Amino acid sequence: MELRERDQKVLEAVISGYIRSGEPVGSRTVSKHYGLNVSSATIRNIMADLEDMGLLQQPHTSAGRIPTDKGLRLYLDSILKIRELEKQQQVLIRKAFESNKNDLEELLRRTSQVLSQFCKQAGVVLWPRLTATRFKHIEFVRLRPRQILVVLISKSGLVQHTILDWEEDITQDDLDKYARYLNELLEDAPLAEVKDRILREMESEKVLFDQLFSQALALSERAFQEALDSAEVHIEGQMQLLRNPEFADVERMRRILEAFEDKTRIIRLLDKALDPQRQVQIVLGTESDVNELQELSLVSSPYKRGETVLGVLGVIGPMRMDYSRIIPIVTFTAALLSQLLADPKEDMAGQGHPEPR
Amino acid sequence: MELRERDQKVLEAVISGYIRSGEPVGSRTVSKHYGLNVSSATIRNIMADLEDMGLLQQPHTSAGRIPTDKGLRLYLDSILKIRELEKQQQVLIRKAFESNKNDLEELLRRTSQVLSQFCKQAGVVLWPRLTATRFKHIEFVRLRPRQILVVLISKSGLVQHTILDWEEDITQDDLDKYARYLNELLEDAPLAEVKDRILREMESEKVLFDQLFSQALALSERAFQEALDSAEVHIEGQMQLLRNPEFADVERMRRILEAFEDKTRIIRLLDKALDPQRQVQIVLGTESDVNELQELSLVSSPYKRGETVLGVLGVIGPMRMDYSRIIPIVTFTAALLSQLLADPKEDMAGQGHPEPR
DNA sequence: GCTAGCACTCAATTTAAGAGAGTGCTAAAG
DNA sequence: CTTTAGCACTCTCTTAAATTGAGTGCTAGC
Known part of the structure; x- marks a missing residue:
């Protein structure tokens, strides 16, 4: 069941349209705004195929399509191309880190603030494992x-x-x-x-x-x-989540935010994402075993000192996040934090210059 | 402008009805369910008087009455009689404190959990002032x-x-x-x-x-x-606030919860409530200078070791809280915490038995 | 001073009618 | 075999009108 070039394009179009608007995307919109030179009828056929493959779904007959988890996963894994973060943004983020207090905890808190602020979602930072x-x-x-x-x-x-x-x-x-x-x-x-x-x-x-x-x-x-x-995590800007129209339902939102209060769940989630191999990792809520976070998604990246992974940082938001914008921010922030940590303190295994006492 | 006995009764009836239901209370309801043996028409007259005095208000013509801030204040100050907390509840709260870890910070966190849980609102504990x-x-x-x-x-x-x-x-x-x-x-x-x-x-x-x-x-x-x-405050169960129907509006709720994220505001509020003279203090949002918390209300009580006030604890909820239930819980918890603190550690001014080293 | 009664007001709920977006299918064209 | 135009159909969302119901203010009589 291989996807042809054009099918991918359609999938991508539906997903990015859905990410932008939060609404199901119809065939007309795709054929008009995404530069595939085929009619809406053709798109409809393709969409029906994609639906058969379990990549798209319809909230109800006569609505447009939204991606399924499987479709989103495919998109993230093999269609989305990750660009580098724009220089301009890089500068802004660097600036946000400037009031460098040299206090590690302060620095980590600041990091989660930056993540939350720039991504307009909840920013999370898992404290360095003491063992590192x-x-x-x-x-x-x-x-x-x-x-x-x-x-x-x-x-x-x-x-x-x-x-x-x-x-x-x-x-x-x-x-x-x-x-x-x-x-x-x-x-x-x-x-x-x-x-x-x-x-x-x-x-x-x-x-x-x-x-x-x-x-x-x-x-x-x-x-x-x-x-x-003991493990500790800092979460900032949870309330940004309330900005997303899909969480207009108070009751659902309450359940989600309550899940945030018990940080062990978040820690478990982040722990799973602590894979030193990968620069960025995305966990869709449905893939995690945390029931309350089904509708959310985590974009995370490990931060290190030298070669040692200290912890993870990331962003938690609705599944429908602008990944193309958020992934570069997360990876850049992780790299920047690693850089800030690497510089003057030698704390990592295998590279100790013990200081004179 | 003195209130006659009966007027007070009506005010009380309206307030407790409103607290229970969150809806405006009409004259019929008052005359039927609150044991004043007068007809609804009479109640209407009285309510009109109370409205003239600025104690009640109507959301719109042909709606029942709800208390104004002034009315609520009057109720809290001179009508509401505070009972002792029921023995049964006392036992439950004591039990919640049982896994006494002897760790002060743990104890304070537990306290805010207890407050939040038993009051079904947000529980807050202001850390002991180090100066104490x-x-x-x-x-x-x-x-x-x-x-x-x-x-x-x-x-x-x-x-x-x-x-x-x-x-x-x-x-x-x-x-x-x-x-x-x-x-x-x-x-x-x-x-x-x-x-x-x-x-x-x-x-x-x-x-x-x-x-x-x-x-x-x-x-x-x-x-x-x-x-x-430095001052620190621990807040627990903020999400309980989402349970209150008056906060069904996501946008408003978001603003309130965002105000919680910046704890300095809460600290300022609690600081104001740190009056060692009074066993319990109630600050209506409109009386505080914190704009974002206008619609909320704080019930607080100081906790001490011996005679020294260490900090404050309390509950933040909508103005329409069941004060008659919550006040006893807050004062009892404060007393219990004070008792737990007093017992084996001698840390307070004027009563030091310095331990041998 | 209290109460019954009544006209009136206003929000909330229900109902109905459209409008709009989008689909699936068919038949014709490429 | 693929693509496209056309059309009937489905389902949601919006809007407006009608209805309901809780509650009031006022008046007149007890």
């Missing part, structure tokens, strides 16, 4: 008896804290000792390897006979467990 | 040359961090010394006084001649400046 960064510092603070606050800082400046309930009370002095020991032991270690390193250390003789060290390691193990599992 | 808590720990980490990450921990377990750009490079060893010095100097100090204490210390002779100390103080001053100014 390097250890910088750990600190224990005794909040009250048997309760310890652990602050973990990655070399990139991400700060994570957890409160641990510990069976046994530890004085602040001891905690300080633990921290000094661990800070030395783990200096500059990739966080992904930290747990291994702790386990290896736990087995070494030196530790086996030192109550202090072994407790420090046990403590840090628990701390890292909590820290490395 | 005590100093626990400060830590400096040199991220890269001339860039320092400051982590500030309050005794209650709140963690704040900022990145400072410093003119001059400081080694991690020196930073550690600074931290030790400051941790000793500021031990258990109320954060509100910390800046004073730093300034005083800066003038003392001991420091004047010690380059190290003076830089430590300068650094910490900048850090505290950033930390103490």
Whole structure:
């Protein structure tokens, strides 16, 4: 079931017409405005064929056609040609990043704002996986008896804290000792390897006979467990979605926005999109397993430092998005963010120039 | 212009009818369902009087009446009697707090969830003002040359961090010394006084001649400046608002929800409601200066540790909320939170039992 | 001062009629 | 065999008119 050149053209015309207007596209419109020199009747025949193939569908008899998911998928995979982002837009986006606070979290929040603003949809940024960064510092603070606050800082400046309930009370002095020991032991270690390193250390003789060290390691193990599992995502401009006419129905919109409140779903979705191989990935809602997001679609791109993928960023909008406009924005933003991250901080695996202390 | 008993009754009937249904309430309904033994014609006369007084209004001729802001205000201030929350509900709310993680931030997030869930509106919690808590720990980490990450921990377990750009490079060893010095100097100090204490210390002779100390103080001053100014608010269940039929208009709803995205507005609103004198405060949107929230209303209550007001929590919903149900929930939740906070951590001014180290 | 009754108003709902967009099919032309 | 013109048909959307119903204000009588 191969598509001939002309059939592709028609599919493309229907899809881009639908993306522009949100309305079903009829044969007349296609024959007139998309430069195929055939009559509307011919288009109708082709459209009927495409419908048989499951690429188009009719909301009702005597309406125009809209793409099915399958049709959209085909369009995205093999018809749409992705251009580079216009220079002009590039400049604007660069400018939006200018008030560079050097604070990573700030930078990521800004990124999601930029995405949302330029794409007029919801912008999402999945926080860097801690496992992709390097250890910088750990600190224990005794909040009250048997309760310890652990602050973990990655070399990139991400700060994570957890409160641990510990069976046994530890004085602040001891905690300080633990921290000094661990800070030395783990200096500059990739966080992904930290747990291994702790386990290896736990087995070494030196530790086996030192109550202090072994407790420090046990403590840090628990701390890292909590820290490395956690994932965080920042979503900006969800309300832009309300601008899309297809979400005029409040009840439906409410369900969708409620799904956004539980971020674990979004994280799951983004996690799936974290494929370092591909520069851009598009997940149609129907392809995901998140029921509430069926009618939406995600355009995402991983961002990296050097060769290491840190996280993903992207845009969530209605299936009917102007992909030809949004894809370049997303990939450009991802590249720009990667560039901003690469520059002055060396945090990535395999390229550490440990700084002098 | 005094209201007679009966007039009050009618006002109350109209308001509670309107709150229940969201529709204008007619004279027949009032005379039938609200146990005043007078005919609808009499009610009509009274309603006309109340309208003259500016307490009621008609959306159009031949519609029933709805309260004006003034009428609502009068109702809230002098007619509505606030009952205690039903025992049954109390138990449910207590239960919702049970998985007590001891983590303050977690607790506050949970609180806003509870508020949103039980009130079926948006729940908000203004984070404790750092100035109301005590100093626990400060830590400096040199991220890269001339860039320092400051982590500030309050005794209650709140963690704040900022990145400072410093003119001059400081080694991690020196930073550690600074931290030790400051941790000793500021031990258990109320954060509100910390800046004073730093300034005083800066003038003392001991420091004047010690380059190290003076830089430590300068650094910490900048850090505290950033930390103490920041305010944070957690909002949960905004989407519940979409459930209210008066927000069926997507465009209007979008504007409101967009206002939520910029939290500074909400913070300003809550800040105004932070009156330690009153157990519960109600701000009608029209009384606030936030344009986007004109159609909403806030029911809030301060929460404390001991006698110190830490922050505010509350519920944001349409003006037409079931205040008689929501006010008890809000005050109860505030009291419960205060109780949960009071118990095992001693962090409040004037009652410190500093823990042994 | 209260109430029954009635004329009147206005929004919301229902109904009917068109208009418009688009299709599928057929038959003729290329 | 493919393309095209033509036409009947379908279905939605818009508009206007008619109807319904809730509610009011006013008046006159109790």
